Amino acid sequence: MKSGFVTFIGRPNVGKSSLINALVGEKVSIVSPKPQTTRDRIMGILNEPNAQIIFVDTPGVHTPKTKLGEYMIKSVKKATDDVDVLVYVFDASKNISDEDLVKVLSFTEHERSVVWVLNKIDLVSKEDLIILLKTIRPFASKIKDIVPCSCKRKLNIDTLKQLLIDLLPEGEPYFFDNEISDKPISYMICEIIREKALLLLDDEIPHGLGVVMQIYEKQDNRTYIKCDIICEKNSHKKIIIGYGGSMIRKIGQLARHNIEKLIDDKVYLDLYVKVREDWRNNVNYIKDVGYSDK
Numbered sequence: 265m266k267s268g269f270v271t272f273i274g275r276p277n278v279g280k281s282s283l284i285n286a287l288v289g290e291k292v293s294i295v296s297p298k299p300q301t302t303r304d305r306i307m308g309i310l311n312e313p314n315a316q317i318i319f320v321d322t323p324g325v326h327t328p329k330t331k332l333g334e335y336m337i338k339s340v341k342k343a344t345d346d347v348d349v350l351v352y353v354f355d356a357s358k359n360i361s362d363e364d365l366v367k368v369l370s371f372t373e374h375e376r377s378v379v380w381v382l383n384k385i386d387l388v389s390k391e392d393l394i395i396l397l398k399t400i401r402p403f404a405s406k407i408k409d410i411v412p413c414s415c416k417r418k419l420n421i422d423t424l425k426q427l428l429i430d431l432l433p434e435g436e437p438y439f440f441d442n443e444i445s446d447k448p449i450s451y452m453i454c455e456i457i458r459e460k461a462l463l464l465l466d467d468e469i470p471h472g473l474g475v476v477m478q479i480y481e482k483q484d485n486r487t488y489i490k491c492d493i494i495c496e497k498n499s500h501k502k503i504i505i506g507y508g509g510s511m512i513r514k515i516g517q518l519a520r521h522n523i524e525k526l527i528d529d530k531v532y533l534d535l536y537v538k539v540r541e542d543w544r545n546n547v548n549y550i551k552d553v554g555y556s557d558k
């Protein structure tokens with residue numbers, strides 16, 4: 265039996281969460297085209313007949329501007345200490361700068377195995393991929409392997425899975441084999457709601473969004489869930505609710521669909537919008553929204 269922790273790091277938006285969802289085969293981490301979608305370290309657990317891989321998803325490496333941002337960077341640091349394999353993800357369709365390489369190489373100064381993934385190869389030609397591989401190969405002397413992947417086309421996902429299993433140490437499983445994440449269901453439900461809001465809302469609002477669960481109640485033939493969507497300004501609240509409630513209804517419909525799949529029950533989802541000015545700089549609010557060291 266093999267078992268261990270595999271942490272995914274890299275710039276925002278390169279596809280870390282998408283890769284982990286593809287590898288686990290379940291939606292454990294939310295995905296959106298907006299940077300800084302992932303705010304916390306999240307574990308996704310994959311059980312194979314002879315292996316348990318605990319994937320650790322992290323927020324993208326960025327320069328923090330708020331207390332929440334500082335928390336996000338701290339959670340990356342924690343997730344890279346003490347893991348068995350570190351996977352650094354690049355976006356193959358973007359240029360890889362020297363600055364990127366310096367940062368990436370700083371993660372290879374340890375004993376543990378490091379793998380590089382070039383994701384989104386569906387967006388580049390074979391020729392460009394070969395040029396990219398030639399450019400980075402000289403820096404890869406201490407790396408176990410470089411794997412080109414595409415989540416969108418499901419290319420090389422199984423190859424990556426097998427490589428990671430090979431690199432894991434022998435050991436007993438850390439989690440029961442029916443668990444898919446270290447986060448509670450309430451956390452995953454709030455994240456699904458935030459994902460739909462990220463997808464539907466304009467650029468300026470999403471960064472200031474948080475979701476807090478107020479009620480989760482199993483009823484006769486359905487589950488009743490009440491959540492607050494937290495935003496930073498009254499003007500944002502108006503946009504989130506939308507004309508005659510049209511936007512919040514859309515967010516609710518999309519989210520309900522995913523939540524019903526996750527908990528395998530019919531769901532009545534009740535959403536409210538609340539304003540908390542500057543909550544991302546208030547430690548107590550950050551905790552309320554579910555991001556805490558504990």
Ligand SMILES: Nc1nc2c(ncn2[C@@H]2O[C@H](COP(=O)(O)OP(=O)(O)O)[C@@H](O)[C@H]2O)c(=O)[nH]1
Nearest residue numbers: 277278279280281282295296297384414415416
């Ligand atoms: N074309 C393409 N898009 C991808 C691929 N993987 C992820 N994406 C998209 O890239 C965006 C960012 O993905 P996400 O997993 O949230 O990135 P993260 O910030 O690194 O976790 C989303 O819009 C994904 O749908 C891929 O292989 N090909």
Ligand SMILES: [Mg+2]
Nearest residue numbers: 280281301302
């Ligand atoms: Mg992510």
